[in-house]
Amino acid sequence: MTLVVAIDGPSGSGKSSVSRAVARELGLAYLDTGAMYRAATWWCLHTGVALDDAVAVAAEVRRLPLAMGVDPSAPAVTVGGTDVSAEIRETRISEAVSKVATNLDVREELRLRQRAAIDAERGADGFAGGRGVVAEGRDITTVVAPDADVRVLLTASEEARLARRALDVHGTADATAVEATRDQVLRRDADDSTVVQFHVAADGVVTVDSSHLDFEQTVRAVLDVVAARA
């Protein structure tokens, strides 16, 4: 039997790294839906469409030639055959992505693709047998896959999330680095929260608070939820 694990949470809560580790541990595929919004943003900047033109942006995203790798050890993201896995993590994308992710027509398009990717991995009707998947983002537990076998909201305090991101981007979590990270974490969450809810667990979703857990402990806590629920 295949397993679908859905994990949501705010920026810096550890969704991506923890989901990848959980997928590796369980031998499941891994779907990073945030990377899909980032790839859509990369594409819009690449094609030169004005991000404020919601209709044109949605039309561009419907044409997006995106291929999502689902190997948790190397989840490559390619657009039109170009590997953009590294570029979509650049600050210019992090600063712009909420404009694209809050476009409701873009969300409709990417949610269709996300559901298809999850169905492919779970071996749903019309798809070849899959191995199951860990899918993570902001609305996977609530909108994209509310029927997932296991649903987790991964949280952490603002302080912990800012420190983690500062360490990632600046190599230190001193006061200056944390301040420089605020926009990428808190402003982005505030903008994204206008269209999706990822701070409070919906009914049936288990909260894992990683504020006082290290990475390994957090992975173990999520694996424990899977073991208890699946």
Ligand SMILES: Nc1ncnc2c1ncn2[C@@H]1O[C@H](COP(=O)(O)OP(=O)(O)OP(=O)(O)O)[C@@H](O)[C@H]1O
């Ligand atoms: N429990 C933890 N303790 C300490 N560091 C952690 C923990 N979980 C994740 N990290 C580290 O925090 C950083 C941010 O994690 P990650 O990128 O997975 O977060 P995210 O929720 O996917 O963020 P975003 O939504 O902004 O992409 C990474 O360097 C990761 O290794």
Ligand SMILES: Nc1ccn([C@H]2C[C@H](O)[C@@H](COP(=O)(O)O)O2)c(=O)n1
């Ligand atoms: N299911 C999702 C996944 C992501 N987003 C938005 C929110 C972020 O600003 C952006 C990039 O996500 P990240 O790579 O930082 O996890 O995409 C969303 O709205 N819904």
